[in-house]
Amino acid sequence: MMKRLFYIGLLLCTISLGHAQKTIPLDTLHWEINAKSYVLENFKGQEAIYLQAGSMTLKDASFLNGTIEYDIFLKKAPAFPGVYFRVNDSDSEHFYLRPHQSGNPDANQAIPTTKGIAPWQLYYGPKYSFRYNYTYDDWIHVKIVVDGDRAQVYLNHSEQPNLSWQLFHKPKEGQIQFTGGGAKALHIANIVIDRENHEIKNFKPIERKSIEGLVSQWEISDKFEEKLIQDPTALKTVINGRTWGKKISVEEGTAANISRQVKLYDDKPGNTVFAKTTITSDKDQTKLFEFGYSDRVVVILNGQPVYRGNNTFRSRDYRYLGTVGLFDAVYLNLKKGKNTLLLAVSEDFGGWLVTGRFSNPSVVKTK
Numbered sequence: 001m002m003k004r005l006f007y008i009g010l011l012l013c014t015i016s017l018g019h020a021q022k023t024i025p026l027d028t029l030h031w032e033i034n035a036k037s038y039v040l041e042n043f044k045g046q047e048a049i050y051l052q053a054g055s056m057t058l059k060d061a062s063f064l065n066g067t068i069e070y071d072i073f074l075k076k077a078p079a080f081p082g083v084y085f086r087v088n089d090s091d092s093e094h095f096y097l098r099p100h101q102s103g104n105p106d107a108n109q110a111i112p113t114t115k116g117i118a119p120w121q122l123y124y125g126p127k128y129s130f131r132y133n134y135t136y137d138d139w140i141h142v143k144i145v146v147d148g149d150r151a152q153v154y155l156n157h158s159e160q161p162n163l164s165w166q167l168f169h170k171p172k173e174g175q176i177q178f179t180g181g182g183a184k185a186l187h188i189a190n191i192v193i194d195r196e197n198h199e200i201k202n203f204k205p206i207e208r209k210s211i212e213g214l215v216s217q218w219e220i221s222d223k224f225e226e227k228l229i230q231d232p233t234a235l236k237t238v239i240n241g242r243t244w245g246k247k248i249s250v251e252e253g254t255a256a257n258i259s260r261q262v263k264l265y266d267d268k269p270g271n272t273v274f275a276k277t278t279i280t281s282d283k284d285q286t287k288l289f290e291f292g293y294s295d296r297v298v299v300i301l302n303g304q305p306v307y308r309g310n311n312t313f314r315s316r317d318y319r320y321l322g323t324v325g326l327f328d329a330v331y332l333n334l335k336k337g338k339n340t341l342l343l344a345v346s347e348d349f350g351g352w353l354v355t356g357r358f359s360n361p362s363v364v365k366t367k
């Protein structure tokens with residue numbers, strides 16, 4: 001009798017430990033793997049997956065709050081390995097490493113995906129990343145704690161969070177998905193999901209200073225093909241052919257995210273929209289308009305093109321990121337009364353963004 005009770009107790013203890021740890025086996029029973037290639041193998045003493053140019057999604061499971069932990073073995077090569085959580089269609093929360101940026105302020109990234117676009121050209125700086133020196137000869141432990149609208153990340157069992165940030169979407173259950181090293185495959189091991197442990201500690205997110213005087217809201221057109229605005233004489237036809245009504249507002253005190261209202265990656269052709277604001281001037285005058293965009297822009301005032309620019313990733317040098325800010329400016333010849341300002345913004349990847357302000361906004365009104 002005593003022997004039987006011992007084995008029952010041992011079984012219950014084993015079940016309890018397994019439930020608490022939530023270790024996920026690395027096999028196709030638990031994961032849907034979509035990658036150029038992958039290998040399940042023992043690597044540096046750990047049962048691991050060697051994942052190249054693809055992702056692995058946890059099957060038949062959803063995640064709202066809890067702790068996500070895993071080990072990763074990095075290479076010093078351009079890659080963006082990380083984890084998406086609360087994945088719903090093309091929206092998610094995302095944290096990833098940049099092993100090739102070891103020691104730099106952008107060695108990693110906390111970011112949302114919105115309609116399939118990850119706008120790191122908007123969410124940049126110490127609020128969303130931190131300096132870290134990676135190792136390339138041992139496993140690195142990553143721990144992400146998620147609770148409500150807050151998240152924290154701990155690297156290598158740090159006692160204090162390396163980064164605390166406000167999550168970008170409203171809390172909603174979704175899938176968990178891991179990505180490897182892109183073209184340079186990386187090993188991932190010891191994936192643990194614990195939905196019961198979601199305690200946030202010492203939550204001190206970094207504040208980002210807002211840019212003053214920005215146009216706070218833009219009206220957005222439907223999507224169309226960028227090639228349609230290459231001929232200035234055809235602009236009137238393109239503008240008149242648009243549908244309107246959707247609006248976007250400035251986020252992070254920096255720029256408005258077009259992806260909030262328009263989906264770039266769908267079955268409809270086009271990568272360009274018009275962002276519109278109406279300027280009311282009390283007289284004929286020339287005013288400096290500072291603006292930012294991603295990735296390319298044509299500025300049109302009262303139907304006439306006045307500026308074309310390119311802010312694409314690596315468009316100016318090999319490390320140019322194309323982050324958005326008030327880095328461009330144009331003198332606008334305003335007429336007395338209402339003026340229509342359109343920014344035709346075209347996107348490749350990294351953030352579909354628009355922002356702008358007048359250097360002296362008190363002399364004009366925008367709506």
